[in-house]
Amino acid sequence: MSVQRPCPVCKGLDATPVIGRRNYQYIRCGGCQTVYLDPMPSAEEAAALYQNSAYFMGDEGTGYRDYYAMHKALAPHFHRRLRVLAKHLPRRGRLLDVGCADGYFLEMARADGWEVMGVEVSEEMAAKASGRLNIPIVTSVDRLLPVEFDAITMWEVLEHLPDPVAELQCLAQRLRPGGFLMLSTPNAGHWQALRAPETWTAYRPPAHLVLFTADSLQLALEKAGLFPIRIWKVSPLPPLPAWLQQATRPLARALADGSAHPWTLALMLWRGVRLLGWAWQKVAHPQDDIFATLEALACRPA
Ligand SMILES: [Zn+2]
Secondary structure, three states: OOOOOOOOOOOOOOEEEEEEEOOEEEEEEOOOOOEEEEOOOOHHHHHHHHHOHHHOEOOOOOOOOEHHHHHHHHHHHHHHHHHHHHHHOOOOOEEEEEOOOOOHHHHHHHHOOOEEEEEOOOHHHHHHHHHHHOOOOEOOHHHOOOOOEEEEEEEOOHHHOOOHHHHHHHHHHHEEEEEEEEEEEEEOOOHHHHHOHHHOOOOOOOOOOEEEOHHHHHHHHHHOOOEEEEEEEEEEOOOOOHHHHHHHHHHHHHHHOOOOOOHHHHHHHHHHHHHHHHHHHHHHOOOOOOEEEEEEEEEOOO
């Protein structure tokens, strides 16, 4: 039997297979329920993935069909997250967005009063963000100016990192004491992750390496020396009766990738579908966790 890779969060060695995809295997830690990839892709493979423009445009299986078309799907989340940050840091300050892609969030953050900086591993995206914001965007955290941040954000980034605790620890060092880190990441406690893994789009190797439950995310933040203030769940995605799931799959996909048209009508329709699904879930699968995404707010102890 091969030696199992230890859990990246609790270091446990008691993991069971979840699903195999493209020569990779996701396994779930029996201790903390974190799901992680075994083997992890090599550093070279990971680097190549994000330097390929197809990742953001055209590679639906691993990356995005069209990242730019997703702006309208992302905007309400970005606005909501900025409101959460503003509640804790009403005077704003200096904000770093890690994995800033084309700088869309940073542009909104700057309009909200933040002094912004960004890190983006994809050189092409970093150049786009730099052009959009007219500021330099670096491709790794160690290339940042030696300054402290009032807030660090990372939207759907943590799951891409082979050693998330070490990475969070490094980011915690860049926060001023009392500064906040806020992030979002897929919820590995979602019903699809647990009982329908073949349908869960977050099982996406070799891009997604580590997937958290609310509890394992809390543990990861604590291990990184951060104080988790709150972890909450967003993006309700209840199970649907099979016929409804089948009938609405194109609609769900078009909304997820930003291609739905007309947008508002599609969104209202999808909300109606999910409401039906939610009512059905209460009867058919009452144990299901219906939220697809976790969000966390943590602070560097003063
Ligand atoms: Zn674990």
